[in-house]
Amino acid sequence: MTENISSARGGQEPRSPRNNSPKISNGDGRGPARVNPADKTQLERHPVSIKRITALFAPHKVTISVVVLLITASSVISLAQPFLVRGIIDSALPEKNVPLLAWLAGAMIAIAAATAIIGVVQTWMTTGMGQRIMHALRTRLFTHLQKQSLAFFTKTRSGEVQSRLNNDISGMQSVITSTATGVASNLTTAVGTAVAMVALSPRLSLLSLVVIPPAVWFSRRVALLRRDITSTMQAELATMNTYVEEGLSVSGVRLAKTLGTTGRDAARYTDSSERLIGLELRSQLAGRWRMATMGIIFSAIPALIYFAGGLPGSTMSIGTIVAFTALQASIFRPIMGLLNLGVQWVTAMALFSRIFEYLDLVPDITAPARPVPLDPATVRGEVRFEGVRFAYDGGPDVLRGIDLALLPGTATAVVGPTGSGKSTLGALVPRLHDATGGRVTIDGVDVRDIAPDVLARIVGVVSQETYLVHASIRENLQLAAPDAGDAELWRALGAARIADLVAGLPEGLGTLVGARGHRFSGGEQQRLAIARTILRNPRVLILDEATSALDNTTEAQVQAALDHLAVGRTTLTIAHRLSTVADADQLAVLAGGTLVEVGVPAQLRDAGGAYAALIAAGEELEPAV
Incomplete structure (x- = not known):
């Protein structure tokens, strides 16, 4: 579940329907x-x-x-x-x-x-x-x-x-x-x-x-x-x-x-x-x-x-x-x-x-006037958080003094209790939010200096809240790669462990997914989203609790697809279950917006620190929702 984001219901006050559609007198x-x-x-x-x-x-x-x-x-x-x-x-x-x-x-x-x-x-x-x-x-x-x-x-x-x-x-x-x-x-x-x-x-x-x-x-x-x-x-x-x-x-x-x-x-x-x-x-x-x-x-x-x-x-x-x-x-x-x-x-x-x-609304996040040239095809995928601080709307800091390096091609998992700032940390890489202080870099370039379309090609995001448009499977996949042919789509579906299911549908790739993808189960929606991300072929991958809402069997299927997707990519996994972080190259523990531990999962488990305390508290770091 994405953290520290206000509910949409807590936003602007509802307006009277007549205010939303003013009527003009005809003078009659x-x-x-x-x-x-x-x-x-x-x-x-x-x-x-x-x-x-x-x-x-x-x-x-x-x-x-x-x-x-x-x-x-x-x-x-x-x-x-x-x-x-x-x-x-x-x-x-x-x-x-x-x-x-x-x-x-x-x-x-x-x-x-x-x-x-x-x-x-x-x-x-x-x-x-x-x-x-x-x-x-x-x-x-x-x-x-x-x-x-x-x-x-x-x-x-x-x-x-x-x-x-x-x-x-x-x-x-x-x-x-x-x-x-x-x-x-x-x-x-x-x-x-x-x-x-x-x-x-x-x-x-x-x-x-x-x-x-x-x-x-x-x-x-x-x-x-x-x-x-x-x-x-x-x-x-x-x-x-x-x-x-x-x-x-x-x-x-x-x-x-x-x-x-x-x-x-x-x-x-x-x-x-x-x-x-x-x-x-x-x-x-x-x-x-x-x-x-x-x-x-x-x-x-x-x-x-x-x-x-x-x-x-x-x-x-x-x-x-x-x-x-x-x-x-x-x-x-x-x-x-x-x-x-x-x-x-x-x-x-x-x-x-x-x-x-x-x-007249001034965007909180603006495109750079002079973006630094960066070729997505040659990006190594080294991600660094350097003295990162973040606060929502001038409120208290959600993240404070985060220094973390994600080496190219490695998998880093971030764990911590609810409200510790895990999802916020992941959202800073694709610039869903901008750091209030410090900076986030990819191959040494501040993400704020990268053109938005280039950044979107470099960084891929798979989150718990999968969104599929009310169109065919083919059209949903081609959102990531408009020119992709059916052969490429089938390869992506195969890598996401869902090709057999799609092939068994009467209309195959032409099958409508329904409103918000409701024609498919949660796990099937996730795997379709993973296939879409595979087509995008990002060098950096953010997995934001992508399996937290799934049952154990479905989670295993989706996790297999994610493991295939993560091969050779720099991966940042926001996790709530210990089973999803054991094989990470690096584990970062957040508490109260502060980075309290960084290291190899097995070493941190034996060190008796914050990660060991989370293990002692139970298998699930957060309740699955």
Whole structure:
């Protein structure tokens, strides 16, 4: 078991599901109309500069300019429709003027076609631009997170990382293609519609000033009510998703069946689903009386316009009244969109903040600016720990003053009680952690001065926690050697003592290993991992309690594979059983982060020191888990 690494559950606090996937209002009166407090908190914790955001759009200046022109053109062209309707009603129809009627009707069709074509072109351009920006951010963030140290991932929930990569960056699509273009469209539409209304009838425009404010107020009140209920529904849906993840994953199903909790799990899911019924009813009924009031107001608008147009002394034509009524109905949506602009802005900025917060993380372990050239094919494999000291996150030292030499081609075993720093010592060689003081060298070169890809070819790691991706055996093995042919794969499997098992499978190398390798037993997973390491052909090998979770029979099989793997390599074995260290060339005993004994196992056993005390305490140095 890896030591001194905090549990992932002890990392960042869980976030509300709605914070992981911010929603952007569409400005239709149904979306959010209140700033999410979590978004404000995010911006306070990690402010975002406008300059940094505009830099993302800088390569797309031409596209943005064309889109703005298209939006403006579409809004202006659409405003001609009411005037054409007025011409048809007031002139073409009463006068039976067929040429004028044909011209006006044709113009209406042409305008509809033009706005539709503009809409398609605008969508194509904005979607393409948004996808390119999202692609750039997504790949930058993924690459940057790969550079983070192991400590970052032990302190951060995997769901949080996935949320920022998937939900937050996907939310950018809404910001780019809906919010930004929606603001431009709403603004031009609202201004253009207001100008057209005044041009048609200044008197009726004054009437609109009386009717629109209460309609807007009622709509926003309904949005507030539904926003609160929707937030609760999102949280409940997230709870249901958690139940699904915990209860229907491979590990979850196995746990439920072995603990007999399937009925309890089903009851939890049922209760959550029932709560959703009530929330959905509340959502549908929220503000229903307000919506009814709004319906009355909207029904009263054309009635009042018709009444005003029919008053004695009115000079408005029927066409003007009809055209004005159409404009009156179309101005409400863009106004609501503009009123929600503040909420849209904060939510959009929160998305950028969450993405930039991860991009601004400074890796604890960085690649050397000028790596020392080192050819993995000619490395001798001499590993030295020189005055090594290590502490986690500024805490107390886990390792203190470690001086240890691993000669080329020799096997060194490290033993000691739980918490003595064994796994931490092994993690310093492949730079899963960096020494706080002193240095670790390979052939005299500090591992911090070796390029990461070169170091990965020199140092191989086989740990207790084997990880196999959900792919075929062939694909899992080729992670170590992408160009390896089937003949090489079979040789590696043979060396790992698992070729016969794979050959007996119906699909052979094409067999899917299943989620996290669960199709195979623990020992079989270990041997597949060993075969993968053999393909990598590292000169230095770190075996971190690779057999501690196995039964005696399986351990013997895996140990045989490890012995074959270790031949001719410099090997550092982190051990918990005496049976795995007896044949080591050198034995190092750690206690409290300090190296207390180094020597040949047999000599240390007879010396009556720390190693002898461990033997006296029992065959197992640590409990197998």
